[in-house]
Amino acid sequence: MRDAATDATHDPSLRSWVAAANAPGTDFPIQNLPFGIFSTPGTAPRAGVAIGDAILDLAAAREAGLFEGAAAEAAAAAGPTLNPLMALGNRAAAALRARLSALLREGAVPLPHLVPMAAAEMHLPAAVGAFTDFFTSYDHTLRGGRATRPDNPLPPAFRWLPIAYNSRASSLRVSGEAVRRPLGIRGERGGGANFGPCTALDFELEFAAFIGPGNAIGEPIPLGRAPDHLFGYCLLNDWSARDIQRFESMPLGPFLSKSLSTTISPWVVMAAALAPFRCAAAVRPEGDPAPLPHLSDPFDQASGHFDIAMEAWLKPAGAARAERIVATNFRHMYWTLGQMLTHHASNGCNLRPGDLIASGTVSGPEDHERACLFEITLGNNPLRLADGTERMFLEDGDEVTFRARAERPGFVGIGFGECRGTVLPAPEWPQA
């Protein structure tokens, strides 16, 4: 395994003059420093950095002359979206993060440019030009495949390439926005079909990466350069209408079953912040082929694989509290994010700054690592919560929240914030 490239910003003894950043278990200690886009009432969306329970207003800090050189260039690029910062790449963003670490640490002069998180509204961190969703969990694929193709549950290509499809970027929404149950067409036994509110609404717990600098059309990205194009990370709920999906997906894949809405967490955790939590790619089951040469990672983990604990919580409509229903880990994925990126551009497809690539449902081998309701229930065994509530699929009013945390002995753990959405009833069909 290549050196994890940790530096002074990961020093576990670092504390911040923002008291909440020093609380054990906070998502946003000074070792994290993710970027996001926020606004306060009456102000325009702008870039900020999460620290404890507050947001450092980057533009205000820049106007106060707190940045120089590459850090200043990076801060200037972080406007109402992070796309221009993403285009500058990881080196510039890491220079800004290093300077922020110095400015926010205990002993530095406290800055006035802080906004309480509770007073801020978060926005999508980037104008996402394209959203690609992969399908790279061995266990998710196996459980789903056993239900539909018991003799040969893994699709033929699964072991040879990170399977993916283009999903819908326009319906990406930030954590907290409600999700309307979709209307859709479902097949009936006997060959008919009907149109109505989805009766099988599910979540999918996913991990996602924002693309930094892009590539020109016709110019693939070798795996050794993949890390330069993976800018930062967030959580993603790929809301899925299973009844619509079953009917529409043959032969071109999921379409309206996925484009109803997709929720992401608002903070972009930087590649630099995750350096201590890199890990080797998952060990392939015995007998599986080695990756083809262009997808073989000489550094084993350089291409974007992480040890990150991920959770899903369900607060059923009317319930007093949420209950954890999934606890899984990103390290289980069969393909790394670097392999996904290199595969994506291998045909010459151009990726652009701010494009989003998601991992697919992050399931693991254990029962508590089944990361969507379909896997949990397999269509006949309802999820049972502590208060006796049962669910085959989501009901109106249900709230789903994802959280994730990277931990490693000798380092301060970091979190991703929330990826949360509540299900609203389906709309009436509009009059012409």
Add this chain to the structure above:
Amino acid sequence: MRDAATDATHDPSLRSWVAAANAPGTDFPIQNLPFGIFSTPGTAPRAGVAIGDAILDLAAAREAGLFEGAAAEAAAAAGPTLNPLMALGNRAAAALRARLSALLREGAVPLPHLVPMAAAEMHLPAAVGAFTDFFTSYDHTLRGGRATRPDNPLPPAFRWLPIAYNSRASSLRVSGEAVRRPLGIRGERGGGANFGPCTALDFELEFAAFIGPGNAIGEPIPLGRAPDHLFGYCLLNDWSARDIQRFESMPLGPFLSKSLSTTISPWVVMAAALAPFRCAAAVRPEGDPAPLPHLSDPFDQASGHFDIAMEAWLKPAGAARAERIVATNFRHMYWTLGQMLTHHASNGCNLRPGDLIASGTVSGPEDHERACLFEITLGNNPLRLADGTERMFLEDGDEVTFRARAERPGFVGIGFGECRGTVLPAPEWPQA
């Protein structure tokens, strides 16, 4: 059939003071007036209108004070992309088109704001946020299905909904840009896989629509309002790597087999210009179900169906001239563009101005209406050109050109310009 809503701009007796616009068979008579984005050496891309062999520079005409009211508002919105004009909608664009018809007709004072087409470079007409590709030709689906699913060639959903997938917007390119043969992973007999240059590169002759005003997330668009959201039309070549497609598409559909590049014609033919060429939806084969109520068009043809002759020409590498290899018609499609749009938004998915929806391969029942090489050859019967050249798939240096034309007795026919691309050899895999 509802009245075709023709007006003075469709008057067949209209002639232009631009002589080439009066030539029989021109794509761009005064009855057409499509919008596009062009530049000349040393100038920035800007909006123009095709007339004969020239382009009227919209910004120059606007600065000369030639527009008022809705036409002026529309002209002001047409900037370096047409997205803001698309957002204004068909009424504003039709007002601008009506004024242009008056300005360019014989008898009006000739304007100095013309650029010869031969001196202009064309650009993508819009910044396309999303590109959706449908699969709505009965004959294309039947021929493809017979090859892979002989017992049941039509997918179960085909008669119930316009099947579609999200394709890739970033690799859309304008007519004339070369297309690089992709590298990709193909399955081998016996279960292995390998990576290399595509050996089965194909074209697909498609028709496409740009979205005008969008819809809010969660708010479907009823079919009666679909025409308000269909702004204008172009031709599209959905270059397809069949060997890559066969292996990667199970279960999530085509991905890298399509995102190598997609070519569109540069001129957006307005909904208003196509009014005389509307036609009823294709008659469904006996026994097929009627569309579900929300996809049933009370006006039969209001929702976007057209009688448009479409052609593909192949100029093999080294050949002196191109030969026509496909002659088909858009009227064959099983679903109308209005039904496609209403289905697309039926789950609440938000469409945005400048989004592109394509029809899928426009094939018809006759042999000369097979609109891609896979249909023509069915994998074993090569296409034979007049000079003896044979093709199973495209070779490096082959040039594919699409043209299309709408004709109807009593009206002046209009064309779409060219959608053209030449195949370049695959790249070398880059060093890390």
